[in-house]
Amino acid sequence: xxxxxxxxxxxxxxxxxxxxxxxxxxxxxxxxxxxxxxxxxxxxxxxxxxxxxxxxxxxxxxxxxxxxxxxxxxxxxxxxxxxxxxxxxxxxxxxxxxxxxxxxxxxxxxxxxxxxxxxxxxxxxxxxxxxxxxxxxxxxxxxxxxxxxxxxxxxxxxxxxxxxxxxxxxxxxxxxxxxxxxxxxxxxxxxxxxxxxxxxxxxxxxxxxxxxxxxxxxxxx
Amino acid sequence: xxxxxxxxxxxxxxxxxxxxxxxxxxxxxxxxxxxxxxxxxxxxxxxxxxxxxxxxxxxxxxxxxxxxxxxxxxxxxxxxxxxxxxxxxxxxxxxxxxxxxxxxxxxxxxxxxxxxxxxxxxxxxxxxxxxxxxxxxxxxxxxxxxxxxxxxxxxxxxxxxxxxxxxxxxxxxxxxxxxxxxxxxxxxxxxxxxxxxxxxxxxxxxxxxxxxxxxxxxxxxxxxxxxxxxxxxxxxxxxxxxxxxxxxxxxxxxxxxxxxxxxx
Numbered sequence: 001x002x003x004x005x006x007x008x009x010x011x012x013x014x015x016x017x018x019x020x021x022x023x024x025x026x027x028x029x030x031x032x033x034x035x036x037x038x039x040x041x042x043x044x045x046x047x048x049x050x051x052x053x054x055x056x057x058x059x060x061x062x063x064x065x066x067x068x069x070x071x072x073x074x075x076x077x078x079x080x081x082x083x084x085x086x087x088x089x090x091x092x093x094x095x096x097x098x099x100x101x102x103x104x105x106x107x108x109x110x111x112x113x114x115x116x117x118x119x120x121x122x123x124x125x126x127x128x129x130x131x132x133x134x135x136x137x138x139x140x141x142x143x144x145x146x147x148x149x150x151x152x153x154x155x156x157x158x159x160x161x162x163x164x165x166x167x168x169x170x171x172x173x174x175x176x177x178x179x180x181x182x183x184x185x186x187x188x189x190x191x192x193x194x195x196x197x198x199x200x201x202x203x204x205x206x207x208x209x210x211x212x213x214x215x216x217x218x219x220x221x
Numbered sequence: 222x223x224x225x226x227x228x229x230x231x232x233x234x235x236x237x238x239x240x241x242x243x244x245x246x247x248x249x250x251x252x253x254x255x256x257x258x259x260x261x262x263x264x265x266x267x268x269x270x271x272x273x274x275x276x277x278x279x280x281x282x283x284x285x286x287x288x289x290x291x292x293x294x295x296x297x298x299x300x301x302x303x304x305x306x307x308x309x310x311x312x313x314x315x316x317x318x319x320x321x322x323x324x325x326x327x328x329x330x331x332x333x334x335x336x337x338x339x340x341x342x343x344x345x346x347x348x349x350x351x352x353x354x355x356x357x358x359x360x361x362x363x364x365x366x367x368x369x370x371x372x373x374x375x376x377x378x379x380x381x382x383x384x385x386x387x388x389x390x391x392x393x394x395x396x397x398x399x400x401x402x403x404x405x406x407x408x409x410x411x412x413x414x415x416x417x418x419x420x421x422x423x424x425x426x427x428x429x430x431x432x433x434x435x436x437x438x439x440x441x442x443x444x445x446x447x448x449x450x451x452x453x454x455x456x457x458x459x460x461x462x463x464x465x466x467x468x469x470x471x472x473x474x475x476x477x478x479x480x481x482x483x484x485x
Contacts, residue, residue, distance in 0.1 A: 077404060080400065080401060080402030085400050095394065108403050
């Protein structure tokens with residue numbers, strides 16, 4: 001299995017605050033990883049570094065061959081076209097309908113209109129939202145919005161998806177549907193990294209568990 | 222209504238800027254044209270004991286001797302006059318032409334400089350009716366310059382306010398697009414479209430205003446009264462104003478996008 005993320009001796013944090021000290025970890029192609037830890041432990045901080053919103057203070061972080069300590073804006077945009085992101089608050093574009101929101105990564109990738117249309121209908125049907133394709137995010141429930149956000153992350157078959165508390169705002173039923181979608185994405189060969197407070201009680205596919213506590217990163221076997 | 226609300230501020234600012242620039246150009250053109258017209262006919266008279274070939278005063282463009290022979294011929298009817306000796310005893314008369322129309326102060330200074338020459342006996346300058354019109358136009362020119370500066374300042378403030386509104390309205394969408402690696406062009410496309418629409422509407426409004434003003438009876442009457450022939454190139458002016466309008470639209474969009482980038 002090839003490594004898509006390599007982090008060594010990392011110091012991660014914000015302007016004046018170090019959240020992770022001397023942390024090392026790696027992500028392999030096809031991994032399914034749960035990133036757990038108490039509130040404020042640094043789960044979101046790690047994810048922000050993984051999708052390039054923050055740069056490491058110290059250490060080595062390589063994602064898909066890009067050194068994240070020195071990555072330029074244009075290279076970061078290039079890298080993000082191969083990464084999917086999912087957030088607790090969905091981050092759907094509110095002035096766009098569901099169909100167009102899902103289509104966003106394909107528009108960015110420059111995929112032709114016909115293929116875009118096919119892919120969007122295919123995935124919206126899979127999550128039983130095809131009949132709501134022309135609705136706007138505010139017209140959908142939280143669970144429906146999150147399913148839309150997950151298929152938006154999947155649609156261009158990225159190398160990996162980083163999800164920050166994707167089920168945090170959802171009821172059990174909606175959370176289960178969202179987790180099923182992540183399993184589906186993983187079956188397609190996409191690595192999944194989910195930051196969450198707790199591991200799901202039932203989860204069928206094998207996964208890795210990385211825990212953060214006291215500014216340290218632990219791999220739980 | 223929402224559409225109007227999101228466009229009106231920038232359109233108003235752009236039209237104000239374009240209108241003040243156009244007014245500044247036109248007033249300057251009228252004043253310059255009028256100045257050129259009156260400076261051609263305006264001279265001062267110099268009486269000198271000796272012949273003058275050259276005068277070292279910057280403002281003077283030309284010196285021309287007045288031929289007094291004609292006037293002397295009129296005296297021929299008095300038989301007992303010796304015209305030759307009269308001519309010899311008379312001083313030399315000159316007309317001085319100007320490079321630009323002098324202000325009363327400049328005129329005074331020129332007179333002083335001329336009279337400093339011991340050979341020059343007298344300098345006669347004439348207040349003409351055009352002097353008052355020229356002064357009035359000069360005052361209008363100053364007022365228009367001040368008006369333009371004030372309008373530019375207020376319009377800049379309005380544009381800054383609009384940029385703040387745009388930042389709030391568009392930053393979330395641009396952030397989400399950036400999360401998926403959207404290139405600059407795609408990220409800014411919606412904002413650019415809005416800015417370009419506003420710029421286009423402003424230019425169309427401006428074209429209407431220019432057409433209306435320059436064909437209005439008040440404007441035509443004024444130009445007629447001043448007896449000047451002023452050429453306003455509608456297409457040239459519109460081309461320049463369009464460039465200004467679209468440049469402001471592009472710069473505004475870039476500022477919003479770059480200021481969002483800094484926030485990350």
